[in-house]
Amino acid sequence: MTRRHRQQRNNRRRQRRKSSLSLGQILAVAALALVAVGAWQMLARDKRSSDTPGPDITHGCMTCVKADSTLESLMVDYPGMTLSFNPSKHIPNWGAWELTADMVNTGKHPRENKFYCDEAVDGCPESYDYSYSGYDRGHMVPAGDMKWSKEAMHATFSLVNICPQAKTLNTGTWKSLEEKCRQWALADSAIVIICGPVMTDNITEYIGDTRVAVPKRFFKVILSPHARPARGIGFIMPNGKVPGGMQAAAVSIDEVERVTGLDFFSALPDDIEQEVERQCDFHYWSTLRK
Numbered sequence: 176m177t178r179r180h181r182q183q184r185n186n187r188r189r190q191r192r193k194s195s196l197s198l199g200q201i202l203a204v205a206a207l208a209l210v211a212v213g214a215w216q217m218l219a220r221d222k223r224s225s226d227t228p229g230p231d232i233t234h235g236c237m238t239c240v241k242a243d244s245t246l247e248s249l250m251v252d253y254p255g256m257t258l259s260f261n262p263s264k265h266i267p268n269w270g271a272w273e274l275t276a277d278m279v280n281t282g283k284h285p286r287e288n289k290f291y292c293d294e295a296v297d298g299c300p301e302s303y304d305y306s307y308s309g310y311d312r313g314h315m316v317p318a319g320d321m322k323w324s325k326e327a328m329h330a331t332f333s334l335v336n337i338c339p340q341a342k343t344l345n346t347g348t349w350k351s352l353e354e355k356c357r358q359w360a361l362a363d364s365a366i367v368i369i370c371g372p373v374m375t376d377n378i379t380e381y382i383g384d385t386r387v388a389v390p391k392r393f394f395k396v397i398l399s400p401h402a403r404p405a406r407g408i409g410f411i412m413p414n415g416k417v418p419g420g421m422q423a424a425a426v427s428i429d430e431v432e433r434v435t436g437l438d439f440f441s442a443l444p445d446d447i448e449q450e451v452e453r454q455c456d457f458h459y460w461s462t463l464r465k
Contacts, residue, residue: 240269240369241438251296253330255323256316259371262298264378264388266338269371269437270315274360282322293333300334304383313340315370317353338372339382339389341415348417348424352395352410355421359460363399367440370395373411375436390414396428396439397460398451407440407451408460421457428452 240259242248248268251258259268290302290312305312315336321327330336340349360366372390380389396409409431410424417424428439429452440448 240271241441243436246374249296251335255321255327256330258335260296260335265298265300265385266388267315267336267371268374269369270336271369272316272320273365273367274320274356275365276361278323279357279360284322284325284328286318287328287332290332290334290337293335296335300383300385300387302334304385304387305339308339308382310339310382310389311342311345312337313345319353339387343416344412344414348412348421352421356397363402365401367398367400368395369439373435394431394435396431398440405447405451407454425455425457427455
């Protein structure tokens with residue numbers, strides 16, 4: 176074998192060893208990648224099975240209320256709540272808040288009972304607009320849900336959060352539903368609540384020098400995002416005595432959306448939103464525990 180042939184053979188051997196080494200490195204990297212992917216998939220699967228909707232989701236549920244563009248709205252954020260205020264009607268379009276079991280359990284601040292005009296909000300009425308009107312100053316976000324914070328309690332008495340309500344509603348079925356919501360928050364660890372007047376009704380009555388609109392009906396929708404499975408329910412009540420009481424006023428959230436023209440909880444995944452909004456089972460809410 177000539178020297179040139181021996182050199183060519185040795186070059187081919189070195190090339191084969193180099194190729195084998197590269198292939199081994201590739202296989203090793205591939206094996207490690209498969210292990211890493213498998214571990215990631217296992218962790219992701221375990222995480223999905225244990226996760227429940229967190230604060231970001233519930234906050235999105237509260238603030239993502241979609242309305243017709245013709246509805247006048249000033250967004251007002253107070254401690255513990257978000258309000259959409261109608262400056263020409265001088266009442267809120269809706270109020271939204273999350274109520275947790277901890278808030279209910281730790282609430283110690285006494286009721287303030289001092290209504291006030293928030294001068295920073297255009298169209299906010301004065302407390303005297305309600306005087307001798309025959310209507311109560313009806314909270315949308317109830318003071319009883321904000322006993323956990325002095326600032327939040329104070330905010331509920333802003334007239335931005337108030338609608339004219341007949342006493343028979345304010346101290347009757349509406350109050351009973353507020354109390355029931357606290358029981359549901361304790362049972363499910365947290366619920367999201369959105370309520371307000373039905374602004375699609377033809378307003379024909381006004382009170383005070385400011386001409387505060389008197390709603391004919393009120394709505395409330397409730398979502399329990401941490402329940403397994405998540406669930407929802409709605410209510411529509413006349414501004415007066417509620418025939419049949421709370422249970423008779425129960426409707427699906429879909430029905431509340433149809434009546435009000437509002438779109439609730441659109442931040443939820445579509446399948447969950449569709450499921451919770453079609454439900455109307457008052458007995459299920461009243462008896463089921465997490």
